[in-house]
Amino acid sequence: FSQGGIMSASVGLTSPASVAGFAILSGRILPEIEPLVPADVGAHGLRALVIHGRRDGKLPHALAERSDARLTHFGVSHELRSYDADHELTPAMADDFATWLGQTLRLE
Numbered sequence: 500f501s502q503g504g505i506m507s508a509s510v511g512l513t514s515p516a517s518v519a520g521f522a523i524l525s526g527r528i529l530p531e532i533e534p535l536v537p538a539d540v541g542a543h544g545l546r547a548l549v550i551h552g553r554r555d556g557k558l559p560h561a562l563a564e565r566s567d568a569r570l571t572h573f574g575v576s577h578e579l580r581s582y583d584a585d586h587e588l589t590p591a592m593a594d595d596f597a598t599w600l601g602q603t604l605r606l607e
Contacts, residue, residue: 500524500588501558508566511545512536512573520546520603522596525555525586527562528569541574548599549577550592552584 504526511521512528513535547570551563560581567579578599582592 501526501586505529508532508547511547512540512575515540515543515545518545520548522548522550522599523563523566524550524588524592524596525552525558526566527558528566533569536573541576545575546603547575547577548596548603549579550582550596551579552582552586552589552592554584555586557586 501524504523505528507521508523508526508528509532511518513532515537549563549566549570551558551560553560563579563581567577570577580592580595582589584592
């Protein structure tokens with residue numbers, strides 16, 4: 500959540516062969532890592548999930564939209580899910596993340 504999402508996006512995008520996917524829950528993609536993202540990042544089968552509250556007062560929803568655009572640019576398969584929430588992890592967000600994680604790790 501938040502900084503954890505920033506870290507998971509950083510690891511996932513710069514080391515795509517090491518992970519199946521990553522989630523950004525009320526976080527963002529740091530522009531500073533973009534020069535470190537391999538040109539073929541989208542070819543690794545990496546999956547990403549971006550979850551963000553539309554009323555987030557700490558990290559505005561526009562950062563989720565920017566992450567969505569960057570992931571599209573990189574060719575990474577992903578979903579953006581927006582919620583009527585502030586900078587928080589609601590039960591709906593947690594449930595959606597758990598479902599996505601199970602599918603990504605092929606646990607379901």
